[in-house]
Amino acid sequence: MFRVLNRYDEVFQIEMDGWCFGxxxxxxxxxxxxxxxxxxxxxSSFQTAIExxxxxxxxxxASKFSVAARCLVHEQEIAYSIIxxxxxxxxxxxxxxxxxxxxIDKVEQRYPGVLETFYKRWQIGAREAA
Amino acid sequence: MxxxxxxxxxxxxxxxxxxxxxxxxxxxxxxxxxALRDDLTWTQYITNLAANKLAPPKSQTxxxxxxxxxxxxxxxxxxxEGRIRERLGGGDGASDKDRAFQSSDVGKEGSVSPIGxxxxxxxxxxxxxxLVGQQEAPQLTMATAKxxxxxxxxxxxxxxxxxSVQQLHQEIIAGNRWIDVLxxxxxxxxxxxxxxxxxxxxPSERMDIxxxxxxxxxxxxxxxxxxxxxxxxxSEARELKxxxxxxxxxxxxxxxxxxxxxxxSEIADDNDETSPKKRQSIEFPRSVIxxxxxxxxxxxxxxxxxxxx
Numbered sequence: 287m288f289r290v291l292n293r294y295d296e297v298f299q300i301e302m303d304g305w306c307f308g309x310x311x312x313x314x315x316x317x318x319x320x321x322x323x324x325x326x327x328x329x330s331s332f333q334t335a336i337e338x339x340x341x342x343x344x345x346x347x348a349s350k351f352s353v354a355a356r357c358l359v360h361e362q363e364i365a366y367s368i369i370x371x372x373x374x375x376x377x378x379x380x381x382x383x384x385x386x387x388x389x390i391d392k393v394e395q396r397y398p399g400v401l402e403t404f405y406k407r408w409q410i411g412a413r414e415a416a
Numbered sequence: 417m418x419x420x421x422x423x424x425x426x427x428x429x430x431x432x433x434x435x436x437x438x439x440x441x442x443x444x445x446x447x448x449x450x451a452l453r454d455d456l457t458w459t460q461y462i463t464n465l466a467a468n469k470l471a472p473p474k475s476q477t478x479x480x481x482x483x484x485x486x487x488x489x490x491x492x493x494x495x496x497e498g499r500i501r502e503r504l505g506g507g508d509g510a511s512d513k514d515r516a517f518q519s520s521d522v523g524k525e526g527s528v529s530p531i532g533x534x535x536x537x538x539x540x541x542x543x544x545x546x547l548v549g550q551q552e553a554p555q556l557t558m559a560t561a562k563x564x565x566x567x568x569x570x571x572x573x574x575x576x577x578x579x580s581v582q583q584l585h586q587e588i589i590a591g592n593r594w595i596d597v598l599x600x601x602x603x604x605x606x607x608x609x610x611x612x613x614x615x616x617x618x619p620s621e622r623m624d625i626x627x628x629x630x631x632x633x634x635x636x637x638x639x640x641x642x643x644x645x646x647x648x649x650x651s652e653a654r655e656l657k658x659x660x661x662x663x664x665x666x667x668x669x670x671x672x673x674x675x676x677x678x679x680x681s682e683i684a685d686d687n688d689e690t691s692p693k694k695r696q697s698i699e700f701p702r703s704v705i706x707x708x709x710x711x712x713x714x715x716x717x718x719x720x721x722x723x724x725x
Contacts, residue, residue, distance in 0.1 A: 304665075304667065304669035305666045308661075308669065317655070320662070324662065
């Protein structure tokens with residue numbers, strides 16, 4: 287296991303709980319678009335978490351967001367949306383790639399085929415960047 | 417009957433006509449719906465603008481104002497000549513002329529500007545949206561430009577000795593009419609609480625104040641349009657507003673959590689540089705920082721702008 291840097295796991299946990307709290311307690315209607323927009327906003331947090339060796343549970347996070355959004359968005363959809371925001375492994379160090387692998391592995395076990403789907407996507411991204 | 421026997425559908429023409437009529441009716445309905453939708457969008461935008469400073473759909477703004485102005489132009493210059501003559505004959509011209517002279521004094525040294533008067537009474541004047549000074553406005557909308565040419569043409573005409581009095585009167589009346597309509601439109605849609613009557617401003621001076629305020633409102637639209645990063649789409653702007661609200665609640669949660677986490681002894685340890693229990697500093701992710709960071713807010717004092725006009 288890799289050592290978490292700068293206690294970032296706590297920060298990440300508080301931040302995610304904060305967003306879930308916001309979504310849960312928002313008085314108006316929370317649409318699927320809003321949930322996906324929030325996930326997109328969290329892209330930098332996911333990247334920072336991986337850079338700080340935090341192996342976070344995407345399924346748990348997706349489930350929390352889904353419940354917070356009154357189950358308007360299925361947790362699988364949220365899980366895929368989160369993975370789509372993860373950084374391209376080509377831009378990460380070896381340790382960080384390993385952390386990313388551990389993060390995705392939990393989702394792959396639950397929803398087989400995720401890794402393949404995103405691997406293709408990352409390859410295209412890397413090719414475009416080159 | 418022969419047609420029928422030959423197998424020709426004699427009612428084909430009628431059916432086609434009916435279909436055409438149906439299609440036309442459907443088209444009209446669609447147009448009506450689109451117009452209604454535009455109206456609704458516009459009203460919603462106006463009501464949201466002051467409170468949320470959402471992106472003004474500039475095209476919509478200029479479109480509505482231009483429509484108004486072009487319609488008025490037609491009415492006043494093509495169909496409404498009789499009405500203008502009637503108003504001229506009604507004895508209103510003298511007061512309008514006086515009004516023109518008064519407006520020509522605005523801006524001269526020593527003269528008391530009606531805007532200044534408004535500013536003096538401005539403690540009773542509430543604006544839902546800050547005004548932007550005319551000197552700061554990068555460009556005025558077409559509506560304002562047109563309005564200027566009318567409202568201030570009195571000054572130019574007075575400077576020209578060759579201009580006829582009747583033409584001058586016509587322009588003044590047209591200018592008044594335009595300003596009145598625009599004012600009504602803005603007052604109705606934007607719910608501004610600027611009431612010159614309540615402020616005790618003389619009717620002859622109201623027009624100048626209205627002109628200035630309309631001009632400033634138009635300028636503020638441009639200014640907002642330049643500074644905002646929000647897209648033109650209202651639905652997307654609404655979505656961003658929701659996300660912003662949720663973000664605020666998330667920040668409240670984060671702040672509260674952090675306050676709860678640290679006990680007095682932990683805080684004491686943190687403040688003590690030599691303490692072995694001093695905790696490592698933690699960095700907040702960028703996502704909890706406002707995405708509007710880096711954009712300088714518009715800082716101005718509406719009172720000062722009003723006085724300097």
